[in-house]
Amino acid sequence: MRPTVATVGEGTDAPYALSHLDALESEAVHIFREVAGEFERPVILFSGGKDSIVMLHLALKAFTPAPVPFSLLHVDTGHNFPEVLAYRDRTVAEHGLRLHVASVQDYIDAGTLRERPDGTRNPLQTVPLTEKIQAERFDAVFGGGRRDEEKARAKERVFSLRDEFSQWDPRRQRPELWQLYNGRHAAGEHVRVFPISNWTELDVWQYIAREGIELPEIYFAHEREVFSRSGMWLTAGDWGGPKDGETVELRQVRYRTVGDMSCTGAVDSDATTLDAVIAEIAASRLTERGATRADDKMSEAAMEDRKREGYF
Amino acid sequence: MTSTGTEKYAEQLATTTLLRFATAGSVDDGKSTLVGRLLHDSKSVLTDQLEAVAHASRNRGQETPDLALLTDGLRAEREQGITIDVAYRYFATPRRRFILADTPGHVQYTRNMVTGASTAELAVVLVDARNGVVEQTRRHAAVAALLRVPHVVLAVNKMDLVAYAEPVFAAIAEEFTAYAASLGVPEITAIPISALAGDNVVEPSAHMDWYGGPTVLEHLETVPVSHDLADCPARFPVQYVIRPQSAEHPDYRGYAGQIASGVLRVGDAVTVLPSGRTSTVEGIDALGESVTVAWAPQSVTVRLADDIDVSRGDLIAPTASAPGTTQDVEATVCHVADRPLTVGQRVLLKHTTRTVKAIVKDIPSRLTLDDLSQHPAPGRLVANDIGRVTIRTAEPLALDAYADSRRTGSFLLIDPADGTTLTAGMAGAAFAAESAVALPAQDDEGWDF
Numbered sequence: 001m002r003p004t005v006a007t008v009g010e011g012t013d014a015p016y017a018l019s020h021l022d023a024l025e026s027e028a029v030h031i032f033r034e035v036a037g038e039f040e041r042p043v044i045l046f047s048g049g050k051d052s053i054v055m056l057h058l059a060l061k062a063f064t065p066a067p068v069p070f071s072l073l074h075v076d077t078g079h080n081f082p083e084v085l086a087y088r089d090r091t092v093a094e095h096g097l098r099l100h101v102a103s104v105q106d107y108i109d110a111g112t113l114r115e116r117p118d119g120t121r122n123p124l125q126t127v128p129l130t131e132k133i134q135a136e137r138f139d140a141v142f143g144g145g146r147r148d149e150e151k152a153r154a155k156e157r158v159f160s161l162r163d164e165f166s167q168w169d170p171r172r173q174r175p176e177l178w179q180l181y182n183g184r185h186a187a188g189e190h191v192r193v194f195p196i197s198n199w200t201e202l203d204v205w206q207y208i209a210r211e212g213i214e215l216p217e218i219y220f221a222h223e224r225e226v227f228s229r230s231g232m233w234l235t236a237g238d239w240g241g242p243k244d245g246e247t248v249e250l251r252q253v254r255y256r257t258v259g260d261m262s263c264t265g266a267v268d269s270d271a272t273t274l275d276a277v278i279a280e281i282a283a284s285r286l287t288e289r290g291a292t293r294a295d296d297k298m299s300e301a302a303m304e305d306r307k308r309e310g311y312f
Numbered sequence: 313m314t315s316t317g318t319e320k321y322a323e324q325l326a327t328t329t330l331l332r333f334a335t336a337g338s339v340d341d342g343k344s345t346l347v348g349r350l351l352h353d354s355k356s357v358l359t360d361q362l363e364a365v366a367h368a369s370r371n372r373g374q375e376t377p378d379l380a381l382l383t384d385g386l387r388a389e390r391e392q393g394i395t396i397d398v399a400y401r402y403f404a405t406p407r408r409r410f411i412l413a414d415t416p417g418h419v420q421y422t423r424n425m426v427t428g429a430s431t432a433e434l435a436v437v438l439v440d441a442r443n444g445v446v447e448q449t450r451r452h453a454a455v456a457a458l459l460r461v462p463h464v465v466l467a468v469n470k471m472d473l474v475a476y477a478e479p480v481f482a483a484i485a486e487e488f489t490a491y492a493a494s495l496g497v498p499e500i501t502a503i504p505i506s507a508l509a510g511d512n513v514v515e516p517s518a519h520m521d522w523y524g525g526p527t528v529l530e531h532l533e534t535v536p537v538s539h540d541l542a543d544c545p546a547r548f549p550v551q552y553v554i555r556p557q558s559a560e561h562p563d564y565r566g567y568a569g570q571i572a573s574g575v576l577r578v579g580d581a582v583t584v585l586p587s588g589r590t591s592t593v594e595g596i597d598a599l600g601e602s603v604t605v606a607w608a609p610q611s612v613t614v615r616l617a618d619d620i621d622v623s624r625g626d627l628i629a630p631t632a633s634a635p636g637t638t639q640d641v642e643a644t645v646c647h648v649a650d651r652p653l654t655v656g657q658r659v660l661l662k663h664t665t666r667t668v669k670a671i672v673k674d675i676p677s678r679l680t681l682d683d684l685s686q687h688p689a690p691g692r693l694v695a696n697d698i699g700r701v702t703i704r705t706a707e708p709l710a711l712d713a714y715a716d717s718r719r720t721g722s723f724l725l726i727d728p729a730d731g732t733t734l735t736a737g738m739a740g741a742a743f744a745a746e747s748a749v750a751l752p753a754q755d756d757e758g759w760d761f
Contacts, residue, residue, distance in 0.1 A: 018330075018610065019328060020328045020329055020409040021328075023330040025599070026610050026611040027570075029599065029611035030569075030611050033552045033568050033569070033570075033611070034551060036552050037624045062568070062599070063554060064597075064599065065564055065600075066555065067556070147401075154399045154401065175648045175733055175736070176427060177426070177427055177722070177724065177736045179431070179570070179719070180662055180724050182662065182724060182726055182731065186731070198400065198402070198411055202404070284358070285359040286359055287361060
């Protein structure tokens with residue numbers, strides 16, 4: 001692990017300055033510890049994507065040399081990338097963590113949820129997620145959401161109170177002052193906690209590079225069978241593609257986000273190393289979600305509407 | 313990227329700092345344009361976001377893209393065409409990363425301005441060059457002073473509409489600086505700009521060669537950020553006790569927290585408050601790395617030489633400069649909830665990592681930000697009110713004056729029934745020169761918060 005304290009050069013606020021990554025790390029660690037100090041049953045949403053991987057890394061650092069006092073929760077859409085599931089299981093085993101899984105496929109098999117005509121399973125995650133939170137009586141749920149991702153997320157608090165139906169009401173949010181997070185809630189309510197709210201996509205990648213954090217290989221350029229749908233390269237597979245008129249081709253691609261295969265697009269890329277990925281993102285003229293997420297394109301308020309229902 | 317490129321990049325990364333700042337301005341002062349230009353010129357607005365705005369604007373029948381749609385993220389905001397809530401935005405230059413608290417300028421959203429300013433190290437107050445310093449400008453300056461924002465930038469906007477005339481700028485700058493300085497704002501930088509034309513925002517203006525100062529972005533990039541925290545005595549609120557009790561670490565007992573102010577060193581003689589027990593800092597673990605010195609706002613774990621009782625809510629401070637403890641808190645507060653705060657009300661008070669029962673003993677006055685006059689004994693405070701309160705707490709608090717430490721001088725009042733955040737509190741006097749500007753009480757009618 002590299003030193004936490006940055007060497008401060010000329011032109012900054014020497015001698016007692018923190019680099020921006022150290023400041024963001026420090027803030028996130030503070031948030032993890034606040035939750036550990038004030039809640040009974042917190043859980044970290046862990047998808048195997050880069051944001052949740054960074055969250056877990058921060059949690060490990062926050063409580064070292066003691067273990068992380070939280071379990072993990074994965075909402076498995078049934079259309080996950082196999083590389084990501086393998087990464088998830090490896091990580092859980094390596095750190096001796098407890099993993100809860102809420103399965104969309106189980107709900108579909110039971111007839112409680114119905115497959116959408118467009119085959120996208122991302123919106124279907126909300127019900128298994130919120131029911132799992134209630135069933136396990138989780139009172140704090142860490143999410144890797146960042147305010148730079150989407151304009152509804154830019155309005156999200158670090159501590160976001162959800163009612164017994166997990167609903168978010170953006171007009172009734174608690175003002176968040178200084179670093180005084182108010183986590184009080186009634187029985188049945190819970191708080192969604194976003195420790196990396198203030199990080200940007202580039203911050204996350206720079207931190208991954210600095211800390212030497214391992215990622216699922218789909219984040220780096222590789223050859224993959226993909227087909228084009230709505231202007232995005234989707235991975236061909238049993239989940240529902242390609243359909244008539246869509247043709248599979250072998251392309252050199254990588255993923256900027258990791259989500260459900262039915263709505264997460266790959267980008268053309270030659271970036272096989274962290275340095276190359278960072279250079280590529282720094283030069284990109286597209287946001288992460290704009291480039292690779294179909295579900296956010298559904299309507300102007302797609303994210304706000306899903307968040308109101310309990311989506312993370 | 314070449315290897316030299318990577319090294320340069322790593323070097324740059326280690327010296328890139330973070331500045332949190334807030335913008336304040338009335339609806340027509342050009343705040344959106346300024347924010348839009350800072351985001352746009354730093355390449356923080358990307359193609360798909362612009363396309364989404366263009367698309368949404370067309371759907372509304374507008375001919376040109378409405379840049380306010382970039383920032384108004386909620387349905388209700390887009391429907392009403394106003395900004396309701398604080399939004400946080402992010403942009404970067406090679407020298408610095410910025411977190412911008414974009415706060416609504418509307419009077420009834422004073423609480424949102426307070427929210428944005430509470431974490432800001434700098435506030436940009438916008439003024440329309442044609443109108444000069446108006447009531448709203450004085451309110452913004454007062455909120456910045458009240459929240460002790462260390463640096464204030466007066467951006468005199470729309471200079472293009474006053475023929476880029478130096479005397480117009482000089483008069484506004486002088487009036488504002490005198491007013492803000494009387495409130496105790498420590499540093500004021502006035503910059504003549506045109507957000508629309510781009511003068512002195514990112515690029516120096518070709519129209520104002522009489523101005524020799526920095527552009528807005530240059531100033532944001534170079535203003536010092538952390539000196540105020542490191543200069544103060546050390547304050548370390550204990551968040552969580554780390555005790556692995558594992559085979560590898562059978563005796564490890566560390567106090568985890570974020571240094572609220574000052575510098576902490578191994579060997580420092582310290583006192584734990586409120587108990588008053590003393591010990592010495594035996595070790596500091598910076599997230600797994602052993603260090604000899606750490607400073608605000610680093611999150612660290614502190615080990616003490618003596619096995620004394622320390623738990624969440626305690627404060628570790630140097631014995632030589634430890635704060636006193638008190639159960640009687642006098643403070644200036646901004647009421648943020650829709651239900652009022654009344655004399656006699658039982659509340660919870662959250663100070664650093666400590667939450668205690670408390671009762672509102674008195675509300676001696678309410679403040680009018682327009683003229684800083686005090687209205688005596690209002691009996692209650694309603695949403696957006698700023699007032700003085702005295703509070704009795706059930707347990708002693710190690711409280712600093714907010715003027716000395718924004719982190720250990722601030723607190724929240726919380727409704728014990730449902731957890732609603734009621735009030736933002738700042739211990740001690742409100743303004744540096746409060747007595748000098750206090751005016752006789754007036755009739756309440758003009759109060760429009």
